[in-house]
Amino acid sequence: MVWKALGAGALCALAALPLSAAGFSIFEQGSKAMGMAGAFTAQADDPSLLFHNVGGLGFVEDRQFSVGVTWIHALKADFEGDNPFPGAGYEAEQKKLSEFPPHAYWVQPINATWKFGLGLMTPFGLTTEWDNPDEFAGRFLSTKAALRVIDLQPTLGWQVNPRFSIGIGAIARFSDVELNRNVPRIFPGLGAVDIGKLNLESDFDEGFGFTVGLLHKATDRFSWGLSYRSGIKVEYGGDARLTQVSTGNAAIDALVRAGAPFDRDLPVETAIDFPDEASLGLAFGITPNLLVETDINYTGWSSFDKVKIDFTDNSLPDTTLPEKYDDAFNYRLGLRWTQGNGHQWRFGYVYDETPQPEEAVSPLLPDANRNGFTVGYGLNHLDLAFMYLLFDERTRSRNFPGEGASTFFGTYDTEAILLAATVNF
Amino acid sequence: MYRLKTLLGALALALLAPAAVLAQPDFTRYVAIGDSLTAGFQSGSLVVTGQRNSYPFLIYRQATGQSTGFEQPLVSEPGIPGQLELRSLVPLVIAPRPGQGSPTNLTLPRPYNNLGVPGARLRDTLVTFTGGLHDLVLRPSGFGNTTALQQAIFLNPTFVTIWIGNNDALAAATSGRVIEGVTLTPAAQFDTDFRALVAAVATQTSARMAIATIPDVTVIPFVNTVPTFITNPATGERLALLGPDGRLTPDDRVLLPASSVIGQGGVGITVPLPDNLVLSASELSTISSRIQAYNNTIRAVANERNAALVDTNAFLTQAAQGHVGVGGIVFTPAFLTGGVFSLDGVHPTPAGYAFVANQFIEAINARFGGRIPLVNLFPFVFSGTGPTAAATSTATAADALSEPAPDFIFTEEARQSLLQALRIDPDPKSPSDENGGTGPKGGKGGKGHKGGKGGKKGKG
Numbered sequence: 001m002v003w004k005a006l007g008a009g010a011l012c013a014l015a016a017l018p019l020s021a022a023g024f025s026i027f028e029q030g031s032k033a034m035g036m037a038g039a040f041t042a043q044a045d046d047p048s049l050l051f052h053n054v055g056g057l058g059f060v061e062d063r064q065f066s067v068g069v070t071w072i073h074a075l076k077a078d079f080e081g082d083n084p085f086p087g088a089g090y091e092a093e094q095k096k097l098s099e100f101p102p103h104a105y106w107v108q109p110i111n112a113t114w115k116f117g118l119g120l121m122t123p124f125g126l127t128t129e130w131d132n133p134d135e136f137a138g139r140f141l142s143t144k145a146a147l148r149v150i151d152l153q154p155t156l157g158w159q160v161n162p163r164f165s166i167g168i169g170a171i172a173r174f175s176d177v178e179l180n181r182n183v184p185r186i187f188p189g190l191g192a193v194d195i196g197k198l199n200l201e202s203d204f205d206e207g208f209g210f211t212v213g214l215l216h217k218a219t220d221r222f223s224w225g226l227s228y229r230s231g232i233k234v235e236y237g238g239d240a241r242l243t244q245v246s247t248g249n250a251a252i253d254a255l256v257r258a259g260a261p262f263d264r265d266l267p268v269e270t271a272i273d274f275p276d277e278a279s280l281g282l283a284f285g286i287t288p289n290l291l292v293e294t295d296i297n298y299t300g301w302s303s304f305d306k307v308k309i310d311f312t313d314n315s316l317p318d319t320t321l322p323e324k325y326d327d328a329f330n331y332r333l334g335l336r337w338t339q340g341n342g343h344q345w346r347f348g349y350v351y352d353e354t355p356q357p358e359e360a361v362s363p364l365l366p367d368a369n370r371n372g373f374t375v376g377y378g379l380n381h382l383d384l385a386f387m388y389l390l391f392d393e394r395t396r397s398r399n400f401p402g403e404g405a406s407t408f409f410g411t412y413d414t415e416a417i418l419l420a421a422t423v424n425f
Numbered sequence: 426m427y428r429l430k431t432l433l434g435a436l437a438l439a440l441l442a443p444a445a446v447l448a449q450p451d452f453t454r455y456v457a458i459g460d461s462l463t464a465g466f467q468s469g470s471l472v473v474t475g476q477r478n479s480y481p482f483l484i485y486r487q488a489t490g491q492s493t494g495f496e497q498p499l500v501s502e503p504g505i506p507g508q509l510e511l512r513s514l515v516p517l518v519i520a521p522r523p524g525q526g527s528p529t530n531l532t533l534p535r536p537y538n539n540l541g542v543p544g545a546r547l548r549d550t551l552v553t554f555t556g557g558l559h560d561l562v563l564r565p566s567g568f569g570n571t572t573a574l575q576q577a578i579f580l581n582p583t584f585v586t587i588w589i590g591n592n593d594a595l596a597a598a599t600s601g602r603v604i605e606g607v608t609l610t611p612a613a614q615f616d617t618d619f620r621a622l623v624a625a626v627a628t629q630t631s632a633r634m635a636i637a638t639i640p641d642v643t644v645i646p647f648v649n650t651v652p653t654f655i656t657n658p659a660t661g662e663r664l665a666l667l668g669p670d671g672r673l674t675p676d677d678r679v680l681l682p683a684s685s686v687i688g689q690g691g692v693g694i695t696v697p698l699p700d701n702l703v704l705s706a707s708e709l710s711t712i713s714s715r716i717q718a719y720n721n722t723i724r725a726v727a728n729e730r731n732a733a734l735v736d737t738n739a740f741l742t743q744a745a746q747g748h749v750g751v752g753g754i755v756f757t758p759a760f761l762t763g764g765v766f767s768l769d770g771v772h773p774t775p776a777g778y779a780f781v782a783n784q785f786i787e788a789i790n791a792r793f794g795g796r797i798p799l800v801n802l803f804p805f806v807f808s809g810t811g812p813t814a815a816a817t818s819t820a821t822a823a824d825a826l827s828e829p830a831p832d833f834i835f836t837e838e839a840r841q842s843l844l845q846a847l848r849i850d851p852d853p854k855s856p857s858d859e860n861g862g863t864g865p866k867g868g869k870g871g872k873g874h875k876g877g878k879g880g881k882k883g884k885g
Contacts, residue, residue, distance in 0.1 A: 085751035085803055086752060088798070137803065138752055188511065188762070251514060252514075404748050404749050405748060405755045
């Protein structure tokens with residue numbers, strides 16, 4: 001109960017976002033790195049190293065504290081239908097949300113060799129919410145889906161030698177999930193009619209994992225880094241609640257009411273297997289003021305195979321949503337230009353592959369490959385970054401075997417912008 | 426990335442285009458051969474509101490983009506016979522609308538495109554031109570007593586669909602009696618006749634074909650809805666119903682119209698249910714195996730003739746397992762609230778026919794490289810103006826609450842009306858039952874259907 005209240009409070013500013021990185025991951029955890037489209041594994045030279053590469057922790061010389069927020073806003077989130085359902089000519093829109101996930105980091109040398117860090121970050125999250133939910137053709141699949149994640153990560157860094165450092169951290173992940181949809185029933189001569197709304201809210205539950213990284217400043221002009229964040233499984237408890245929607249006919253409403261568990265808490269269990277993630281970064285000092293980094297990230301999304309919702313008291317039948325995600329790569333290129341007066345400009349590009357197979361594209365979570373273009377600026381204690389995120393159009397035109405009832409064909413078209421600010425002291 | 430892919434794709438398509446265009450299935454002159462399922466029969470009636478959504482018409486419209494050029498033997502409301510309706514909601518009573526409609530497209534100077542004849546068995550397409558609703562579709566007086574096959578060939582079709590054989594097993598399923606050669610067509614005869622039918626189309630026309638399998642009639646709500654037991658409302662104890670051969674087991678089946686007689690005068694409890702309202706487990710098994718045999722023939726012939734094979738048998742099985750639907754709405758064969766079957770428990774709803782049309786279109790596209798767009802199911806899924814229009818009942822909520830869990834009454838009236846429209850004897854007798862009976866009823870194994878000699882014409 002307490003956790004739930006705390007979680008709700010702490011996360012209201014945080015968590016839910018429209019898909020800033022592929023799948024439901026969020027790679028924007030610090031404004032300096034974001035300015036370079038997250039190509040930061042081989043630099044890892046600000047406190048957000050706790051996310052990007054804990055291998056950088058060993059190089060920390062003094063105590064630093066960093067706190068920031070990212071504003072994520074969808075400019076466009078459209079859907080156009082196709083036959084057989086919801087049909088050619090059908091159009092719908094998601095609510096164009098704004099969310100504000102924060103990040104906060106503290107790094108501190110213990111002695112010349114050992115360093116300590118504590119990070120708070122939101123590497124996963126998602127909200128998909130449809131406009132006019134009671135008329136949306138996909139309302140029996142999803143009207144709103146929200147996933148909120150916050151990681152707390154105590155980390156230890158070891159400066160092995162002046163050029164090489166290793167880090168290791170423990171990740172405590174706290175998360176909750178909300179899934180809402182309408183419930184239909186077919187009546188002779190009338191077709192499908194809404195008879196209820198099913199809202200599922202999980203508790204604020206936890207899972208644990210770890211991260212390791214290394215950073216090698218091979219020469220004054222070249223460094224490379226390797227980072228790994230483990231997969232984490234979070235098992236959620238919680239409740240669903242079925243509320244009735246009147247059909248307009250009292251006799252029918254009474255029959256419907258007698259046939260389903262309305263207006264009481266229905267205990268549920270579900271789980272999400274968050275993927276592991278590995279990054280390799282190569283940074284080249286072209287000139288003393290110009291640095292280029294290229295990163296490749298691998299995310300083990302095949303862990304996200306299905307979402308099973310288990311009604312533990314059998315009040316309703318269990319449901320399984322097949323997802324069958326594929327492991328995916330993303331590629332980042334960042335440029336850092338430092339002017340003499342201490343101003344630093346950053347530019348970046350990221351290509352983010354979607355792990356989601358076509359058959360899993362749905363109103364609950366429609367993902368696509370994305371191209372992100374970034375620009376950032378830093379001076380003294382402040383870093384700012386801006387990203388324009390252009391999603392490929394994503395079309396669903398087929399189903400997993402046996403999943404014909406989930407048919408919802410059409411094309412999704414999304415665009416988003418991100419703006420971040422981080423203060424360091 | 427997307428743009429590059431579409432460019433490459435467009436290039437590839439342009440290179441392949443000539444070949445692709447040749448392969449496109451041509452629906453300029455499309456003829457549908459079949460039975461009541463092809464005609465758009467719905468809720469016990471042949472009526473324009475159902476015919477407008479017949480699967481052949483939907484296929485034609487999707488393939489050509491036009492609503493004219495596909496002629497059907499339209500019948501005005503309330504249809505022939507009067508369509509079944511929900512006469513009241515509480516209690517839920519299903520009965521035919523009074524009166525009868527009339528044909529509105531009778532003077533078409535050529536055969537109809539939709540040659541689906543309600544009640545036709547396979548052999549009827551080859552030899553029968555009159556009797557019951559045959560007359561309405563084949564118009565013997567105007568068309569020189571020609572059969573469905575002959576009229577189909579006459580139209581010089583570019584595409585032919587064939588979905589026939591349902592009634593060869595349906596008579597057994599709906600009359601509750603398996604009588605070889607009378608209510609159930611022998612497999613060997615089916616094989617011979619089916620091959621003859623398809624051979625005629627293949628050799629006497631240049632039409633491409635799509636051929637459909639026979640759904641397992643034991644999955645239809647007419648057979649699958651009424652439980653084999655009754656429940657004591659006070660104790661929750663179940664009492665197996667009494668059938669013609671003793672207490673029923675869960676593997677037996679009670680037919681839909683039994684809902685109007687169970688409990689009355691002790692029927693089903695102390696007085697056995699009549700044979701024509703019960704299908705025993707062994708009768709079911711005989712029917713199912715026979716349908717499998719029919720389907721073996723159909724699959725083999727489709728393969729030999731390079732026709733698209735539409736597996737409606739698999740589709741209905743999928744529906745029974747909850748795998749059919751759209752947008753999170755599951756369509757099942759359940760009676761009344763399943764969405765696939767209409768009030769007669771045998772024929773689909775408009776939505777059901779639309780799903781069937783899409784099965785045909787998918788199979789045709791797959792076989793012939795077609796790009797026919799699927800039927801848009803949205804208007805079929807969300808139809809009607811709301812449940813306030815549902816029934817004429819004046820029952821209050823209190824009345825509803827005092828009723829037990831929803832029962833329905835499928836009236837004897839409805840049963841007679843449906844079976845007669847399908848030219849199925851509501852109380853068939855096997856040849857051995859008759860002592861010099863009235864001719865056609867006991868007919869030779871070869872004919873296997875009623876009305877061939879005209880004796881039963883009146884019932885249609």
